[in-house]
Amino acid sequence: MKSILGISAFYHDSSATILIDGEIIAAAQEERFTRIKHDASYPFNAVEFVLKFANLKLSEVDQIIFYEKPFLKFERLLETYVAFAPRGFKSFCKAMPVWLRDKLFQKKQLFNELKVHDEKFNDENKIFFSDHHLSHASSAFFPSPFSEAIVLTADGVGEWATSTVAIGINNNLEIKKEIHFPHSLGLLYSAFTYYTGFKVNSGEYKLMGLAPYGKPIYEEKIINNLIDIKDDGSFHLKQDYFNYATGLTMTNKKFDDLFGQDKRDPKKNKITQFHMDIAASIQKVTEDIMIKLARSLKKEYNLPNLCLAGGVALNCVANGKILKEKIFENIWIQPASGDAGGSLGAALALWHIEQKNLRTINMKDDMKGSYLGPEYSQNTIENELKNIGAKYEVLEEKDLIEKTVESLSNGDAIGWFQGRMEFGPRALGARSILGDARSTEMQKNLNLKVKYRESFRPFAPSILEEDVKEWFDIETKSPYMLLVANINSKKVIKMNDVEDKLFGIEKLNIKRSEIPAVTHVDYSARIQTVSKDTNPKFFELLKKFKEKTNSPVLVNTSFNVRGEPIVNTPTDAFNCFMGTELDNLVIGNCFLKKIDQNSQLKKDYKNEFELD
Template sequence: MNVILGISAFYHDSAATILVDGKILAAAQEERFTRIKHDYSYPFNAIEFVLDYSNLKLSDIDQIIFFEKPFLKFERLLETYVAFAPRGFKSFCKAMPIWLRDKLFQKKMLFNELKRHDEKFTDDNKIFFSDHHLSHAASAFFPSPFEEAIVLTADGVGEWATTTVAIGSGNNLDIKKEIHFPHSLGLLYSTFTYYAGFKVNSGEYKLMGLAPYGTPKYENLIKNELIDIKEDGTFRLNQSYFNYATGLTMTNQKFHNLFGQKPRNSKKDEIKQFHMDIAASIQKVTEDIMIKLARSLKNEFKISNLCLAGGVALNCVANGKILKENIFDNIWVQPAAGDAGGSLGAALALWHIEQKKPRKVCLDDDMNGSFLGPEYTQEKIEEELNKLGAIFSTMKEGELIQKTAEELSKEKIIGWFQGRMEFGPRALGNRSILGDPRSSTMQKNLNLKIKYRESFRPFAPSILKNDLTEWFDLNVESPYMLMVANLNSKKITKMSNDEEKLFGIDKLNIKRSEIPAVTHVDYSSRIQTVKKKTNNRYFKLINEFKSITGCPVIVNTSFNVRGEPIVNSPMDAFNCFMGTELDILVIGNCFLDKKVQNKNLIKNYLKEFELD
């Protein structure tokens, strides 16, 4: 038996993964344990979990691999500061002590941290380092259902690379092309995230959700001034407008002058039509680049499958546009496409590329639905709920499914906690908040009363795979909620002439389909397809809801509030339940009604987590 531990850490979304004989056994993000969103610290708790789940001690591990190479990253920082000198001296002074103290000698630091798990771990020769974008590419290709594929990765920056193209075949993965820092599509998008007043490496989802409320009126300005896009999709950024290479902010005064405004202050400034138009513009530019890249790669390499990873691959709108263009026969996106997935990719790269182990392709994929995290027995759930003072009834599965579906059909909002936690940023039906998509007030209520977040943000539909084409303009599976498509035209509600004239956020409360809670203002949805094989209990719930209502769709959003990581434990779930206006909590076979809970257990949850 060969066991590999993969680790990603020290930038954002630290995580750990364990492979046993090349099989993905367990993976989790550190944030779920520490309750610190996007936690970048050494993933002590995540490593403890994957070891415990595998019934292994650290001294049993054959190889440990970190997802990037610190020396190459340090080289990039030094060369960047030299190239831009004397600009960036303040940033240089801030970064260097941390690098010289901690990051540069990361093998020693990792060894010392690893010994905390097991005092018998004494062999630092077991520690290896992967390349950042190779880790991303490996996470995209090796678990995919393809024998051969083009692999496109794009994010902020790894060591030097910001975008890479690789060819995967069998157990081989060969990087063919790279775009290097400071030219980065991920950093360009993050610049506009910052400019619109959202947090970098966290608020990119918000920018994407805001885009349909605007028009891309600044598209040409971006293309003419900020970025030179070639016909094949490669690009260069005009660094005179940016501050991220050497500064402590993303933009500079020249950038602000170009668009006529300073960055929005999220604490003081409202979101205006300008910010919606800015969001629409950078989203359109991003989509154009990704489509150009995809088309040129298909023409060059003549391979019909595409795999995607890196933070930009979480832009599900762009993914949906690539799909709609019919450039490739098949597209597969790694569900943990960001840095957390680097822990998985590094381990897979070591197994297949370095150790030359054969690969067996799975027709669905090798991610187990991305349900790779902790799970709790019914006994443990009841024990924890009793300790917390919860009032609950325990039901058999059939009764539980029927009762939950009935409550959903009455527009109750339900916390749903089942099985193993998801790996990656999406809740896929095991750590989810569920609602009735037919309700015209559900989106508003979920955003303001449950999630405590901006009213414009859309929600995703979970739909039974067999009903997909009747409701959406999509004919391929989207199990990881990483594809956006439009509603089927026969499900759309036409807007009146007066409604058509509305602008921006005024469009929000217009009913535009039979399932308004999951229909964005541009008639699109971020779709999750559900099938029995992958998530049987969730499938049964949606099927029962369909039996009651005739609708095979339910609202699915992550079980957390704004600024909080997705819930991990029964205690996390109960705290969120008692701190929000959730009506029902279903956890394992336990059914909890808010109305009968002890009022003294109600929490002030709004200030519990730092806003993102």
């Protein structure tokens, strides 16, 4: 039996993964344990969890691999400073002490951190380093259901690369092409995230959600001034509009002047039609680049399958457009596409590429539905709830599902906590907030009363796998909520002339389909198809809901409030339940009604977490 521990840390979304004989056994993000969103620190708790789950001590692990190469990253920092000098002196001075103290000697730092888990761990030679984008590419190809594929990765930046193309065949994966820093599609998108007043590395979802409210009227301005896009989709960013290579901000005054407005200050300025149009414009440019890249890669390598990873692969709208264009026969996207997935990819790269271990292709995929995190026994759940002072009823599974369906069909918002926690940013029916997608009020209520976030943010539908074609314009499964498709025309409610003339956010409350709570303003939805194989309890819930209501669709959003990581433990779930206007909580086989709880246990959750 051979074990590999993968670690991603020190930038954002730290995580740990354990493989045994090449099988993915467990993976989790550090933020879920520390309750610090996008926690970048050494993932002590995540490492402890994966080791415990695999029943291993650290000294028994065969190899440990870190997801990137610190020396190459340091080289980029130095070369960037030399290339742009004297600009960037301020950011250089800020970065240097941290690098010289911590990051440059990461092997020693890792060794010291690892020893805390197990004093018997004493072999520094067990520690290896992968390349950042090879880790992304490996996380996309090796768990995929394909024996061969083109693998496209795109994010902010790794060591030097910001986008790569690799070819995967069986247990081999080779990077063929790279685009290097400072030319980055991820950083371009993040620059607009910053400009519209959202947080870089977490607010990109908001920009994507805002885009359908606007029109891409600045598309030409972006293409003519900020980016030179070649016919094959490769690109070059014009650096005099950006500040990320040399400064402490993403954009500069020249960028503001180009669009005629200063960067939005979220504390002072509301989102206007201008920001919606800006969002629509950069989203359109991103989609067009991804489609051009996909077309040229298909033409060049002529393989039927595409795998995607890196932060840009979380842009599910762009993914949906590639799918709709039918460039490839099949597309598979790593559910933990961001840096968290680096721990998984690094471990798989070591197992398959370096150690040349053969790969068995799983026709579904090897991610186990991405349910790779901690789970809690019924006994543990009841003990935690008792200690908190919660009032609950324990039900048989059949009765629990019946009662949950009854509650959902009455318009209640429910916290749903079952089985192993998801790995990656999406809640997939293990740590989810659920609601009736047919409700006209559900989207607004969940955003304002439960999530405490902007009203424009869309929600995703979870649907029985076998019913997806009847409700959505999509031919493929979407188990990881990473593809956007339009609502089936039979389910659409057309807007009348008055509604059609509305602008931006005014469109929000128009009922535009039979499932308005999950229908975005452009008639699209980010779909999760639910299979009996990977999540039988959630599947059963959807099935019973369909029997009662004739609708196989539920609203599914992550079980947290804005700025909080997804809940991990039963106590996290109860705290979020008591700090929001959720009606009921279903945790293991326990059913909790809000009205039964002691009002003194209510939490002030609205200001508990920093704005994301």
